Structures are given as structure tokens and as C-alpha cells.
Amino acid sequence: MEVQTILTNTTDTETVKRRLAFQKSFSQEHGGSWRRKSLIEDAKFETAANLEFDKQERKSRGGSISEEEEVFLTSQQNGDVISPIDKDALRRQYTILVSLKDGIASLSRVIRVFETSKVAIDHIESRKAEKVGCKHDVLIQCTGNKDTVTAVMNTIRQNNTIADIWCQNERLVSRQEMWFPRHISDLDNCTHIVTKFEPELDCDHPGFTDKEYRKRRKQIADIAFEYRYGQQIPRVQYADSEVQAWGHVYDRLKKLMPKYACQEYQNSFNLLEKEGLYSQNAIPQLEDVSNLLKRRTGFQLRPVSGLLSARDFLASLAFRVFQCTQYVRHPSKPDHSPEPDCIHELLGHVPMLADPIVAQFSQNLGLASLGASDSDIEKFATLYWFTIEFGICKQKGEHKAYGAGILSSYGELEHALSDKPEKRPFDPDKTAVQSYTDEDLQPLYFVAESFDDMMKKMKDYAAKIKRPYEVRYDPYTNSIVVLNDKAVLKTLADNIAQDTEQMTRAMAAI
Structure with a gap:
């Protein structure tokens, strides 16, 4: 199945440098006592520091930060300890699948709904639709709070160029760490x-x-x-x-x-x-x-x-x-x-x-x-x-x-x-x-x-680690293949069958 990457995460070297410098200064301002405690404490600190950094970056560009993030940023410091994260107050990542009737031409209207609602799109992929009557399926990973993302989905449903819109398990399920490198x-x-x-x-x-x-x-x-x-x-x-x-x-x-x-x-x-x-x-x-x-x-x-x-x-x-x-x-x-x-x-x-x-x-x-x-x-x-x-x-x-x-x-x-x-x-x-x-x-x-x-x-x-999918590494393309599609599983089965036949011939020759 051919997949076309339309938008991917990018890394700006100067931004990375500024973020790292900010983390260091943020640590000094909070006594540095968060450091070298445990991985979970590191994660909590990184979340707080990155949100504060993003807040300052957006303001420097004339932008703003969400109310949920503002509440989080003003309530996370408790002395020298970064308090536990209130997950309900944070924006989260969701994965949405949109089926388009008239192909990619209508994608711009879908994206405009996200932009208007200030829901950040993190990643988009398109593929040929499997459903009859549709030309393309578009996978969208976005970040926002639950109510706003729900409103976005409802607005998209009203568009007559959309055949279907689906979210994991037919409901909004948080996938805060879903993104991982594919290549x-x-x-x-x-x-x-x-x-x-x-x-x-x-x-x-x-x-x-x-x-x-x-x-x-x-x-x-x-x-x-x-x-x-x-x-x-x-x-x-x-x-x-x-x-x-x-x-x-x-x-x-x-x-x-x-x-x-x-x-x-x-x-x-x-x-x-x-x-x-x-x-x-x-x-x-x-x-x-x-x-x-x-x-x-x-x-x-x-x-x-x-x-x-x-x-x-x-x-x-x-x-x-x-x-x-x-x-x-x-x-x-x-x-x-x-x-x-x-x-x-x-x-x-x-x-x-x-x-x-x-x-x-x-x-x-x-x-x-x-x-x-x-x-x-x-x-x-x-x-x-x-x-x-x-x-x-x-x-x-x-x-x-x-x-x-x-x-x-x-x-x-x-x-x-x-x-x-x-x-x-x-x-x-x-x-x-x-x-x-x-x-x-x-x-x-x-x-x-x-x-x-x-x-x-x-x-x-x-x-025993629970995930909604299995993955394997393709050494020919240096990429990760997610085993959640019948066509992908068939290709894997064919490869295994070929390897088994080769092993059988090799054993017979010994």
C-alpha cells in the first residue's frame, strides 16, 4: 500500500539549542532538585519546562497558549518539586481517519477546520481508500483538548465531501505518545x-x-x-x-x-x-x-x-x-x-x-x-x-x-x-x-x-508490553512497518513462507 507523507515533524537546530538552554536555566530557577531522581521525575520536569518554553516562544511570535496549558504552567511548581501532572488539564494527541469522496482536493477544507479551531496538526498521511465510493483515506495526528477535537470532528462530518470520519475505537482516545520514528x-x-x-x-x-x-x-x-x-x-x-x-x-x-x-x-x-x-x-x-x-x-x-x-x-x-x-x-x-x-x-x-x-x-x-x-x-x-x-x-x-x-x-x-x-x-x-x-x-x-x-x-x-499493534523492521528501506493491515500481514506471511522453504531446502542438502 503506497503511503504519501504530506507533513512530518521537523527539527529546527536553533530551536533545539534554545530549548536545551532554557531547560538548564529552568532547572536553576527551581533549585535543580528534580534532577537525578528517577525517569518519571525527569519526564515531569521535561513536560513543565517544555510547556513554559513553548509559551515564551509563542508569545515572542505574537501567538498565545491554550487555557489548559496556562492552568498547568501556573500550578506545577510546588517549592523545588515538580508536582504530578494533571492529565485532564493537558492537551493530548489524537489520531483521526478521514475518508474523502473527491480525493485530495478536499483535504484543504479539512485542514482549515483544524486551523480555525486552533487544534495543532502533528502529522498527516494519505493512502488510497479501501472503502467503496472514496478516493483517499487521510490519517491525521493532532494535539488538542478533548472538547475541541470533538467539535472539529463534528464540523468535518458536516462537509458533504467527507464519506466518513473515524477516531480510534469510535471515540476519542488519548494517544499522547503515539508518534514514533517510521524511517x-x-x-x-x-x-x-x-x-x-x-x-x-x-x-x-x-x-x-x-x-x-x-x-x-x-x-x-x-x-x-x-x-x-x-x-x-x-x-x-x-x-x-x-x-x-x-x-x-x-x-x-x-x-x-x-x-x-x-x-x-x-x-x-x-x-x-x-x-x-x-x-x-x-x-x-x-x-x-x-x-x-x-x-x-x-x-x-x-x-x-x-x-x-x-x-x-x-x-x-x-x-x-x-x-x-x-x-x-x-x-x-x-x-x-x-x-x-x-x-x-x-x-x-x-x-x-x-x-x-x-x-x-x-x-x-x-x-x-x-x-x-x-x-x-x-x-x-x-x-x-x-x-x-x-x-x-x-x-x-x-x-x-x-x-x-x-x-x-x-x-x-x-x-x-x-x-x-x-x-x-x-x-x-x-x-x-x-x-x-x-x-x-x-x-x-x-x-x-x-x-x-x-x-x-x-x-x-x-x-508483555501492551500496544494496539505489532511492528517489524524492514532492513531494505530502513523503516518500521506497523502490522495493522491485511496487505502488510500478507506480505509478511509470504516472506516467512519463502524463508521456510529456503530453510527446508538447506536442511535437506546437509
Whole structure:
């Protein structure tokens, strides 16, 4: 079925920069105490900060903000704590399907109804209509309050060029987080940075008083702000102090790997050295590492300017894309970094992504997150934290690290595999609701019976996430296919049948 995209979300680089700067100032005005609490607190802060930012942006352009948003903005601050969101007061996203009798020509009249009612259209797609007597079906994702959207639908129904108008389950159902990237290029829109631990904000950050470090870090972060899909990843000319920090961590970790790292990690790390990409003397460039991963597992790297929201980060994995920072932790504290930096990404995550089984597992996690609710994203991100970031498994009767947060920090590595922290058996249902801290060395780790056992349990947990549809990745078009249409399901069934026939012939030939 041919789908034509008429309007998609866009990302203005300068607006993104202004939004991030505003979030930082907003944090300072509210004491900064929201930060580093939990994912749900981060989400609440981001909602409040973004609404206030949008309010100021609209006013600067002579626009206005809705009454519901105004009520929300004036009632959310309670001391230093962002109070729980009153969902009934917020505008939400709805999905509406309009069937047109005379084709696209009447679409402008439909759009005019939305504009007049000040209901924001977020996304439009058209396709050939399946219903007899109609020429096109138009899918519209819009944002507004329930009463206004209902009025819009009633007005559209009165238009004699409209054969039918339908909303999910024949009624208005909120789909606040329905949008997700459908093509790998849509990751240009997944740039929601969570300000967790910043040198210009946190007095306990090792770079807080180092103006040169802060300037350098911003310079490198700006490279990621400008990056767009299809471009080569810009190369960074690292300073001697940055290379020295890398070399120091590299040397210490390499000595600890045989004793503490899981076998999957060691195998891939040795490969990266053999390929000439990894050494103590130079920080690998993301473009070079990305090209190797593409050949090995189909994964690729993408530069990012900071810590992404959990939803955006997980969505990237669905396309076999891993978002990487390029700046280096402050040289005064190389043993441990409570924030992502290129040492964490390259020494922690990349070796695991060079393993085909781990790569497929990571993509499956990303696919399971698409379209999931905020609550499920929070639990899923927490599971990711205690596994892919700080996971420990048993191998040959010994505890071994497979989490990137452990493997990229020699301080964390020695701490995690000692008797100091608490260790519990890995149980996804319990782990998903466990609180954690990212300020210092972890006080708690979850231990899987084996790496394979962890992946199986994570797969079973992901299968329980409720969504109104299933999705799959099309590697030929680098796009996500939503399995909610008979034609799409038939194509999938035909592909499975062909694969089954090929496997049968291959087995017969063995």
C-alpha cells in the first residue's frame, strides 16, 4: 500500500539549542532538585519546562497558549518539586481517519477546520481508500483538548465531501505518545536531551570550575546538534589531555578485563584491537567504528550532544542505531563517570554491539519500545539500566560484567565485582520497579544466571508490553512497518513462507 507523507515533524537546530538552554536555566530557577531522581521525575520536569518554553516562544511570535496549558504552567511548581501532572488539564494527541469522496482536493477544507479551531496538526498521511465510493483515506495526528477535537470532528462530518470520519475505537482516545520514528531519517527528530549532570549546573561535577573544559565540551556537543541522517560523522581533533584520559582508562580496564569482563565482551574487544581501531594511543573516531559495526552486525553510530530521553534512545535501537557522545570526561576523575561520554560509549557499549547476537537483542528491545506508554517506557528503561548498563551474569561459576556502565569505568568494575555492593537475582518484574541512582558507584546490581538467560527473560518481558499493534523492521528501506493491515500481514506471511522453504531446502542438502 503506497503511503504519501504530506507533513512530518521537523527539527529546527536553533530551536533545539534554545530549548536545551532554557531547560538548564529552568532547572536553576527551581533549585535543580528534580534532577537525578528517577525517569518519571525527569519526564515531569521535561513536560513543565517544555510547556513554559513553548509559551515564551509563542508569545515572542505574537501567538498565545491554550487555557489548559496556562492552568498547568501556573500550578506545577510546588517549592523545588515538580508536582504530578494533571492529565485532564493537558492537551493530548489524537489520531483521526478521514475518508474523502473527491480525493485530495478536499483535504484543504479539512485542514482549515483544524486551523480555525486552533487544534495543532502533528502529522498527516494519505493512502488510497479501501472503502467503496472514496478516493483517499487521510490519517491525521493532532494535539488538542478533548472538547475541541470533538467539535472539529463534528464540523468535518458536516462537509458533504467527507464519506466518513473515524477516531480510534469510535471515540476519542488519548494517544499522547503515539508518534514514533517510521524511517531511520526520523531519528533527526529524536533529540530530546535530558539534562542530568552538567558541568555548568552541578557544583559537584569535576568540570564545574573548569571554564576551558566547559567551552570544549560545548564545542563538541554542537557538532552533534548539527548532524543529520546521511551525513558522515564529523571527526573530532582530540586534545592531548583528552587522549591521555582515554589512554589511562584504556590501560586500567584492559588489565581488569580478563578477570571481570564477560566472554562476549572480551571476544569483541580483541576484534576491535585486531582491526586497528582500538589502541591506548588514540581515541577512535565514531565514523570508523560505525563502519566496522555496519559490516559486523548492521549497527551504526550517530553523534548525540548529551543524555537522550529514554524513549528517543530506545527508539534509535529499533533501527540498529546507537547514539554516542563525542566529548571526554573530565581528566581529574577518569575512574568513574556518572554521565555518558565517548569513553563510556566506545569502551562500554560498542564491543557488545559488535556481537551479532547482542546486536539483534538490542534491536528487539528498541522495537518493543515503539508506541509503548510512558509507564512501560519508564520500566523498560529501568530494566535497561540494570542490564545493558550495569548488568552482571554468571559464567563458569563466576560473576562477570556485561553492562557498559561497569565495563567503561575501572572504579565501577572493581566495585561491582567485589563483596561491597548488594547483589540480587535478576527478575525483570522486580527489577523494572527498582529505584536507582546515577550519581555515584551503584549500591545494587542484579545478577543473571547467564547472559543468554538475561536475554530470554528480557524478551519475555518485552512481549508483555501492551500496544494496539505489532511492528517489524524492514532492513531494505530502513523503516518500521506497523502490522495493522491485511496487505502488510500478507506480505509478511509470504516472506516467512519463502524463508521456510529456503530453510527446508538447506536442511535437506546437509
